[in-house]
């Protein structure tokens with residue numbers, strides 16, 4: 001292996017990837033005021049699912065923030081929940097009500113650039129996400145794909 005390729009290796013290649021399996025705790029979808037980026041295509045797909053126009057979907061389910069358009073939140077005893085977080089269908093669990101159409105920011109968690117940039121940040125994210133370091137091994141190539149698909153890293 002050349003010097004250059006060794007230098008460009010990501011730290012998570014050491015263990016041949018990282019383990020992750022969601023426990024449906026909902027921590028990543030609640031808390032203090034947050035931001036969930038919604039692209040035009042994602043808004044169009046979600047609007048179609050609810051059989052409404054994109055304009056109505058944007059008005060009902062999104063809000064403008066300093067970082068751009070975000071899904072709205074609702075105030076609950078847990079904090080500010082994503083408007084699509086469902087805490088009733090499975091007792092004791094929190095599931096995404098639009099899972100198949102969830103935005104890229106949600107699909108790429110917890111492999112956001114800021115989290116996978118170092119082992120320290122990955123370990124730190126475990127404080128809020130109990131799914132980190134559990135479940136199947138996600139290979140480095142897949143981690144890089146998810147990392148690079150993160151639309152706008154909200155933790156930066």
Ligand code: SF4
Pocket residue numbers: 021022023024025026027028029109128129130131132
């Ligand atoms: S914080 Fe982690 S384990 Fe909990 S719902 Fe989010 S991804 Fe799943």
